[in-house]
Amino acid sequence: MTPARNRQFRLKSRPQGRISADHFDFCQEAPPEPGEGQARVRVLYLSLDPTNRIWMSDMDQYMPPVAIGEVMRGGGIGVVEASRSSRYREGDLVTGLTGWQDYCLADEGENAMSVLPEGLPVSLPTMLGACGMTGITAYFGLLDLGRPQAGETVVVSAAAGAVGSVVGQIAKIQGCRAVGIAGGPDKCRYLVEELGFDAAVDYKSADWQEQLAAATPDGIDVNFENVGGEIMEAVMRRMNLFSRMPLCGMISGYNQQEPMRGDFSPILMRRIDVRGFIVMDFLDRYAEAAAQLAQWVMEGRIKHRETIVEGLEQAPEAVNMLFDGGNVGKLVVKVSEA
Numbered sequence: 213m214t215p216a217r218n219r220q221f222r223l224k225s226r227p228q229g230r231i232s233a234d235h236f237d238f239c240q241e242a243p244p245e246p247g248e249g250q251a252r253v254r255v256l257y258l259s260l261d262p263t264n265r266i267w268m269s270d271m272d273q274y275m276p277p278v279a280i281g282e283v284m285r286g287g288g289i290g291v292v293e294a295s296r297s298s299r300y301r302e303g304d305l306v307t308g309l310t311g312w313q314d315y316c317l318a319d320e321g322e323n324a325m326s327v328l329p330e331g332l333p334v335s336l337p338t339m340l341g342a343c344g345m346t347g348i349t350a351y352f353g354l355l356d357l358g359r360p361q362a363g364e365t366v367v368v369s370a371a372a373g374a375v376g377s378v379v380g381q382i383a384k385i386q387g388c389r390a391v392g393i394a395g396g397p398d399k400c401r402y403l404v405e406e407l408g409f410d411a412a413v414d415y416k417s418a419d420w421q422e423q424l425a426a427a428t429p430d431g432i433d434v435n436f437e438n439v440g441g442e443i444m445e446a447v448m449r450r451m452n453l454f455s456r457m458p459l460c461g462m463i464s465g466y467n468q469q470e471p472m473r474g475d476f477s478p479i480l481m482r483r484i485d486v487r488g489f490i491v492m493d494f495l496d497r498y499a500e501a502a503a504q505l506a507q508w509v510m511e512g513r514i515k516h517r518e519t520i521v522e523g524l525e526q527a528p529e530a531v532n533m534l535f536d537g538g539n540v541g542k543l544v545v546k547v548s549e550a
């Protein structure tokens with residue numbers, strides 16, 4: 213039976229600064245009927261990501277911006293409700309670009325989704341976080357690009373978030389000193405007391421640069437950069453000769469109209485290996501990362517939290533939590549019951 217309605221957020225205008233529901237048309241249409249080679253997927257959880265903000269803008273980016281009038285792009289997990297494809301069976305859990313809507317179509321080509329294995333050992337939100345896209349980002353960014361060696365110091369910004377929390381814990385597994393930068397005493401306590409970071413720096417306190425210096429007495433060998441701006445510059449000034457800097461994100465600039473500027477001199481003076489990356493660069497190795505992350509999670513060596521917002525209608529406002537620091541761990545929206 214075809215369900216009654218498909219609510220969709222279609223981009224109406226490009227935000228300047230904060231995002232609000234006014235930037236979208238919240239419309240309804242009939243849920244899609246799968247054609248040959250397609251399946252209809254009911255969305256269960258949406259992943260909210262800083263990159264949603266990038267996609268809403270027309271800044272220079274790694275995928276085409278979401279067009280005005282188009283359903284807002286977003287990752288998620290859903291369940292197959294009707295299928296005319298041998299790739300998907302009714303009841304399969306699938307993950308991929310669902311969009312901000314109740315239902316989407318998965319196909320066997322450009323809009324293919326990955327079928328999740330049966331009997332998942334972790335919850336669906338965790339499959340979007342520590343064992344999903346953000347965990348995979350942490351895994352490749354740190355291990356392949358950061359190349360941490362035991363005894364080295366790894367610093368990560370946005371450390372209590374989805375990517376950062378996993379970065380610090382993988383650094384510990386590698387035998388490194390893990391230092392997290394996060395906003396506020398609660399998040400800093402969480403990093404040290406629950407996740408096992410060696411030290412945390414509260415960038416919202418007046419003496420954060422002194423805290424950073426005290427936390428990195430031997431300098432910094434790997435900076436996993438998530439924030440950019442002033443925090444990135446302060447960290448770079450403490451980086452060691454021939455250190456590495458996976459450049460994962462620059463969230464402090466995503467709501468700004470002006471391109472971010474910075475002091476590049478430490479890159480030259482300390483010969484820092486800076487490497488920007490997008491997790492999709494490692495698409496052909498996702499299975500490796502997912503298996504390892506799941507094992508670490510099952511062993512309790514990677515702990516994780518998810519911040520779950522109820523209801524698709526909350527999505528536009530909820531994205532702002534990423535910019536206000538309202539989330540701990542992975543931010544997801546629960547769209548419907550599994």
Ligand SMILES: NC(=O)c1ccc[n+]([C@@H]2O[C@H](COP(=O)([O-])OP(=O)(O)OC[C@H]3O[C@@H](n4cnc5c(N)ncnc54)[C@H](OP(=O)(O)O)[C@@H]3O)[C@@H](O)[C@H]2O)c1
Pocket residue numbers: 260261262263345346349370371372373374375376393394395396399438439443459460461462463464465489490491492533534535536537538539540541542543
């Ligand atoms: N390259 C890739 O493929 C890839 C993939 C996923 C994510 N990313 C990037 O990784 C970063 C983290 O993403 P995520 O999904 O894990 O988000 P997240 O860390 O779960 O959430 C974002 C966090 O960033 C912090 N933040 C926001 N604005 C800030 C500012 N102006 N200064 C300092 N901290 C700020 C907030 O924490 P506080 O409370 O600590 O301020 C917030 O909770 C983002 O830059 C994102 O674009 C890149």
